[in-house]
Amino acid sequence: MLTYLSASNIYPVSQPPINNGVLAVDDAGYVKGLYSAQQAATLKLNIDQHFDGALLPGFVNTHCHLELSHLHRQIPMHTGLFGFVSQVMKNRNTEAPAILKAMADADAEMYQNGIVAVGDISNQAISATIKHNSKLYYHTFVEAMGFNPAQVETIMSKAIETQQSFKPLKASIVPHAPYSVSNPLFAAISALADDQANLISMHNQETPAEDAFFMNKSGAFLDLYKMLGLNLDAFQPTGKSSLQTTLPKLPKTKTLLVHNTQTTKADVDFAIAHHPDLYWCLCPNANLYIENTLPDVSTLAAAKLKITLGTDSLASNNQLSILDEMLVFQKHKNVPFQDLLGWATINGAEYLGMEETFGSFDVGKKPGVLLLEGMNNEQLSEQSRIKRLF
Ligand SMILES: [Zn+2]
Incomplete structure (x- = not known):
């Protein structure tokens, strides 16, 4: 019929x-x-x-963290990335049933809000059952992170184990962010990605401190590493931005850069010249929530980048709604509706390799x-x- x-x-x-x-x-x-x-x-x-x-x-939501759904309205706004991350770490010890309930609700909310496919970051396997039973299409990004080169093997074998639990759904092992992944760990992730014709997704330039760290080894990351007991004596600043330092370490497979609030015209030019297959995910509500800032959308759009939209998690967003992300950019940046619609649909579908079905x-x-x-x-x-x- x-x-x-x-x-x-x-x-x-x-x-x-x-x-x-x-x-x-x-x-x-x-x-x-x-x-x-x-x-x-x-x-x-x-x-x-x-x-x-x-x-x-x-809609296609290319950046979510389902497993943080129970932190809805738990973390104050405008704490900056460091305040946010330490709050998330503090709040991680919630009991499994509460986490499962929050994830199931978040999944249902996304369905109601018209989302058909999700790129979801996972650090653990806890979201696997929800995804296996969901009406949405999920591609999971299992995040590897660790700044200690001695731990690469442990980190990778744990990531591979987590990846297995999402089968038969698609799952890729990806780097968390430029500042949280050692060079040997980047190399291990890249080696795997080449094997699997994998998708890569990485948080990028979410805070000014990220660029300061790579540029001249200054800024708030030093305090964070000190707090974590990391010895940075061997770390040499590159005099370049985070993206310009990190992009050459990534495999040349399809890659999603997430947030990009600090990304400049020079970064964009560098990225286009050094990587053949980039997508740029923007999560404006989360940016307003955490850092109270927005990416330079006109520069990104003028370079004709493939932009996608993400909700990020309920820890940094009041709702999981792509329409709401579109509204932010129309309100604050005057982005035309039809541009936003392409970001919200076909670009994300293409990034996930699902353009035959969605978009x-x-x-x-x-x-x-x-x-x-x-x-x-x-x-x-x-x-x-x-x-x-x-
Ligand atoms: Zn994120």
């Missing part, structure tokens, strides 16, 4: 919007046809339902069908709402 849905506007993403268009979907949610108003009239299509609003394909209304895909209400002249507002139709 086909369902014919018409709406004031349909945004297929892969082609311009269609006023009063008609979308045909089968019972399983596969796109079977897309028609202009005129074609629909000529074909005398029987419209099952008409909506005042816009139809969009489902646009093309015949044969099963992208999810969302109704967006409360948008005027492509301007989102606090009143804009997503309803999930398929």
Whole structure:
């Protein structure tokens, strides 16, 4: 059985919007046809339902930490990254049932908010059951971190064990961040990534201290390492930004850089010249929550980078909603709706290697069908709402 849905506007993403268009979907949610108003009239299509609003394909959330969901509203805002990380570490000892319940709720919330696919960071296996039973598509990024070169083997074997528990779902072993991974650990991750045609995801330039550390061995990271009892005598500053120091250590496979709030034009130029397959994930609500800042979106967009959106975790966000991330950029940075929509859908689908299924209304895909209400002249507002139709 086909369902014919018409709406004031349909945004297929892969082609311009269609006023009063008609979308045909089968019972399983596969796109079977897309028609202009005129074609629909000529074909005398029987419209099952008409909506005042816009139809969009489902959203792709390329950066989440499901396993931090129980920290919702537990961590104060604007603490800066260090305050945030130490609060997360302090709060990690919650009992498993509470964590599982919070993750199940977060997964259901994402579904309700129109998210169809998630790139999810995991440090442990605890989210595996939720993912195995979810209606969402998950690609898990098992994070390896450690600044002590002597621990590389231990860290990697634990990461591989964690990765196994997500099978048969996709899971990659990835570096946490430039400042938390030793050179030998970067090398071990890269060696593995080449083998598996793996996806890489890494937190990048989330705080000014990250650049200060690599540039001239100064800033707040020194205090953090001192607190952790790390000896940095052997660490040589590079005189370069974090990204320019780290990118050459990454494999040349498809890579997502997450946050990028401190990324400059020089970093972008360097990145384009030194890596063939980069995606740039922005998580504006989390940036406002933790550091009260936003990335330089106009520089990133002007360089025609492949930008994706992420919610980050409920520890640093009040909700897991890609629409809400879009609203932040429209409100604070005047990013046009159709640009945001591409970031929210097809770019993330392409990064996850799922563009045959998600990201646009093309015949044969099963992208999810969302109704967006409360948008005027492509301007989102606090009143804009997503309803999930398929
Ligand atoms: Zn993160």
